[in-house]
Amino acid sequence: MAEGDTILRAKNRLSDALVGQSIGVSAPNPRGRAAGIERLDGRTLAGIDAHGKHLLFDFGDLVLHSHLGMSGGWHVYGRGERWRRPRTSAWAVLSGERSEAVEFGGPTLRLLRASRVAIDPQLARLGPDILAPEFEPAPVIAAMRADPGRSLGDALLDQTLVAGIGNIFKSEACFAARVDPWRPLADLGDEEVAAVLEAARAQMLAAVASGRHTYAVYRARRPCPVCRGRVSARGQGDANRTTYWCPNCQG
Numbered sequence: 001m002a003e004g005d006t007i008l009r010a011k012n013r014l015s016d017a018l019v020g021q022s023i024g025v026s027a028p029n030p031r032g033r034a035a036g037i038e039r040l041d042g043r044t045l046a047g048i049d050a051h052g053k054h055l056l057f058d059f060g061d062l063v064l065h066s067h068l069g070m071s072g073g074w075h076v077y078g079r080g081e082r083w084r085r086p087r088t089s090a091w092a093v094l095s096g097e098r099s100e101a102v103e104f105g106g107p108t109l110r111l112l113r114a115s116r117v118a119i120d121p122q123l124a125r126l127g128p129d130i131l132a133p134e135f136e137p138a139p140v141i142a143a144m145r146a147d148p149g150r151s152l153g154d155a156l157l158d159q160t161l162v163a164g165i166g167n168i169f170k171s172e173a174c175f176a177a178r179v180d181p182w183r184p185l186a187d188l189g190d191e192e193v194a195a196v197l198e199a200a201r202a203q204m205l206a207a208v209a210s211g212r213h214t215y216a217v218y219r220a221r222r223p224c225p226v227c228r229g230r231v232s233a234r235g236q237g238d239a240n241r242t243t244y245w246c247p248n249c250q251g
């Protein structure tokens with residue numbers, strides 16, 4: 001699953017390779033053709049925005065919107081370099097002067113009018129981006145307070161409350177802040193929720209810089225690194241996404 005840190009790294013790589021250039025656009029797979037992305041062929045890519053798990057490619061009055069979900073990915077290759085996946089499975093190929101970016105899979109690839117981005121139902125519902133330079137926990141906490149019976153771990157994955165946190169950093173941030181992800185928001189002080197959000201942001205920014213994920217509790221492959229006790233794992237929320245936590249350290 002691509003979380004916000006992976007998307008921000010992709011944005012940085014894609015921007016270095018393609019922004020400011022006239023882009024050749026093709027869609028070898030019917031899914032990309034169905035999205036009409038070939039209309040972008042020959043346009044200049046003015047910039048790329050990341051918001052949570054979403055990428056927005058600015059082609060003037062048209063914007064290419066991608067969301068990678070569990071399975072999608074953007075690869076960046078030198079022109080003529082061999083791809084790691086078959087050409088026919090590429091939904092979008094963006095070719096610049098020296099590099100090409102290739103998109104495979106994912107739930108969302110579509111064209112939007114630039115004037116619609118601010119009012120698009122899928123994008124306008126997104127909460128503040130956890131990795132945005134101006135991120136502040138207070139508005140997120142205020143929004144979470146609307147549903148006080150909801151558990152913290154479930155709320156952290158709700159992209160309409162805060163955009164960019166996925167299953168890894170849900171578990172890792174709660175562990176770093178020593179907060180039990182199963183506690184309902186009504187039981188948590190603002191400073192506890194803020195500590196979890198700030199931990200998620202710090203961990204994700206570190207992952208953007210290093211390109212690596214290091215896990216304390218995620219996937220429960222080892223004992224708790226603090227108390228050496230057993231890490232618990234259980235599905236949480238409507239989507240039943242597995243949460244990992246140390247009942248001893250996060251009691």
Ligand SMILES: [Zn+2]
Pocket residue numbers: 224225226227228229246247248249250
């Ligand atoms: Zn522990």
